[in-house]
Amino acid sequence: MNTEIEQEVKELVNAGKYSEALKILESTHPDVDTYLQKGNIYYELGQYENAIDSYTMAISIDSSIAKAYNNRGNAKGNLAMFEDALEDYNRAIDLNPNYPEAYFNRGYVYYNLKKYKDSISNYNKAIELDPENFMAYNNRGNAKNFLRDYKDAISDFDKAIEIKSSHNAFFNRGIAKESVNDLEGAISDYTEALELKPNDTKAMLKRGFAKYQNNDFDGAIVDYKKVLDSNENDIDALISLGIVYHKQQKDSDAVICYTKAILADNDCKDAYINRSISASALFNYKTAENDLLKMFDLDIHRNDYLTTYNEIRDILSDREDEKSKEFKSRVEELALQIKPPREQ
Numbered sequence: 001m002n003t004e005i006e007q008e009v010k011e012l013v014n015a016g017k018y019s020e021a022l023k024i025l026e027s028t029h030p031d032v033d034t035y036l037q038k039g040n041i042y043y044e045l046g047q048y049e050n051a052i053d054s055y056t057m058a059i060s061i062d063s064s065i066a067k068a069y070n071n072r073g074n075a076k077g078n079l080a081m082f083e084d085a086l087e088d089y090n091r092a093i094d095l096n097p098n099y100p101e102a103y104f105n106r107g108y109v110y111y112n113l114k115k116y117k118d119s120i121s122n123y124n125k126a127i128e129l130d131p132e133n134f135m136a137y138n139n140r141g142n143a144k145n146f147l148r149d150y151k152d153a154i155s156d157f158d159k160a161i162e163i164k165s166s167h168n169a170f171f172n173r174g175i176a177k178e179s180v181n182d183l184e185g186a187i188s189d190y191t192e193a194l195e196l197k198p199n200d201t202k203a204m205l206k207r208g209f210a211k212y213q214n215n216d217f218d219g220a221i222v223d224y225k226k227v228l229d230s231n232e233n234d235i236d237a238l239i240s241l242g243i244v245y246h247k248q249q250k251d252s253d254a255v256i257c258y259t260k261a262i263l264a265d266n267d268c269k270d271a272y273i274n275r276s277i278s279a280s281a282l283f284n285y286k287t288a289e290n291d292l293l294k295m296f297d298l299d300i301h302r303n304d305y306l307t308t309y310n311e312i313r314d315i316l317s318d319r320e321d322e323k324s325k326e327f328k329s330r331v332e333e334l335a336l337q338i339k340p341p342r343e344q
Contacts, residue, residue, distance in 0.1 A: 005024060005028055008024060009021045009025060009037055012024070013037075013040075013041060018041050018044060018045055021037075021041055022038065025037055025038050025041075031061065032065065035054045035055065035057040035058035036054070036055070036065075036068060036071070038054040039052075039054035039055040039058065039071055039072070039075070040071065042075075043071065043075055043078075046078075048075040048076075049079070051072075051075040052072055052075045052076060052079075055068050055069075055072035055075065056072065059072070064095060066093075066095040066096040066099055066102065067092070069091040069102075070089065070102045070105060073086070073087075073088030073092065073102075073106075076088065077105070077108065077109055077112070080112075082109050082112050082113050083113075085105075085109050086106065086110075089102050089105055089109065090106070093106070100125075100126045100136075103123070103129065104122070104123065104126040104133065104135070107119045107120070107121075107123040107126060107139060107143075110122060111139065111142065114146075116144075116146050116147050117147070120140055120144065120147075123136050123137075123139055123143065124140070127140070134161075134163035134164040134166065134169070135160070137156045137157070137159045137163070137169075138160040138166065138168055138169045140156050141154070141156030141157045141160065141172055141173070141176065142172055145172065145176055145179070148179070150176045150177075150179045150180045151180070153172075153176045154173055154176045154177065154180075157169050157172055157173035157176065158173070165192075165196070166196070167193050167196040167197040167200070167203075170189045170192040170193040170196065171189070171193040171203050174187075174188075174203075175206070177189060183210050183211075184214070186206075186210045187207055187210045187211060187214065190210065191207065194207070201231070201234065201237075204223050204224075205227055205237060205240065208221075208222075208223030208227075208237075208240060211223065212240070212243070212247075217247060217248055220240070220244050221245075224241040225237075225241070228241070232260075233264040235261045235265055235268055238257045238260050238261040238264070238271075239257065239258065239261050239270050239271055239274060241257045242254040242256075242257030242274055242275075242278070243274060245257065245278075246274065246277065249281075251278040251279075251281040251282050252282060254274070254278040255275055255278045255279060255282065255284075255287075258272075258274050258275035258278065259275065262275070267298060269298050269300050272291040272294045272295050272300075273291075273295065273300065273308050275287065275288075275291050276292050276295070276308060276312065277311050277312060279291065280312045280315045280316065285323060285324075285330075288312065288327070289327070289330060292308070292331070292334055293334075295308070296334075296337070302338050305335075309331060309335045309338075312331055313328070313331065316328045316331070
């Protein structure tokens with residue numbers, strides 16, 4: 001592909017005019033650069049199968065180009081073809097052992113394969129070759145989070161933020177801080193993440209939960225309601241809000257939240273678990289019993305059922321009226337039906 005055509009294609013791509021760029025490439029003599037450019041455009045368009053085909057054609061003409069293998073690995077990774085992507089990154093690194101992007105991408109694939117130590121090893125090499133790659137620090141921190149190496153994970157997120165203030169790094173550092181019970185630090189990081197991406201419901205939910213753990217129930221309610229302002233059927237927000245209301249002994253409000261969650265998803269286990277508890281607190285034993293029975297239908301884990309049973313039993317412990325005594329007997333009856341754990 002001659003320099004003039006290459007420049008024209010580059011300008012069209014930079015302007016987002018992918019279809020026009022592809023038309024020019026289709027009319028150009030097919031060579032390695034042509035197929036690489038086509039692959040890159042298809043990748044940007046999210047047409048990963050076409051991107052793979054184009055990179056494969058480039059490799060068939062010249063199998064010594066590391067970039068072609070790296071880019072094909074990226075397209076395969078986006079199709080969750082992680083093992084195949086790994087082979088491409090391995091080949092790219094064989095061809096160019098000092099290729100930071102290939103190590104970075106291989107680290108990402110190992111992360112998705114849950115091979116976190118291998119992931120960290122590849123991010124180490126990517127950072128060695130490109131110390132200013134803030135995403136390599138961020139992603140290495142995520143891998144360390146999964147290995148519960150929270151202290152080192154926080155150091156990685158610190159470095160990522162030092163290089164570039166990014167939403168992901170603040171959000172992920174918040175998770176790490178929450179994991180070591182630095183709730184104030186976690187809340188601060190989620191707030192920073194939200195300033196960079198105000199509509200991120202995940203960060204809003206995480207901040208709400210950190211506030212709840214920090215006994216800032218009113219603050220948690222504000223965050224959960226903000227999520228519900230954008231999506232009134234957000235199940236995580238409805239259940240989390242219900243839990244806060246229960247903690248505040250506002251069980252009528254809690255039941256409303258759990259009922260809305262059930263209307264949004266009739267098989268929502270957490271909604272039935274928590275509604276049975278709040279309904280019991282309100283002496284609404286019929287609803288509580290129905291929810292306990294529904295939990296059997298949904299095959300809820302025995303530990304969750306036992307936790308629910310114990311909470312309801314605590315609620316009923318001081319009640320001596322006939323209806324409460326009858327329900328207490330019914331709860332004991334249902335508890336006996338819980339399947340014992342299987343022998344190992």
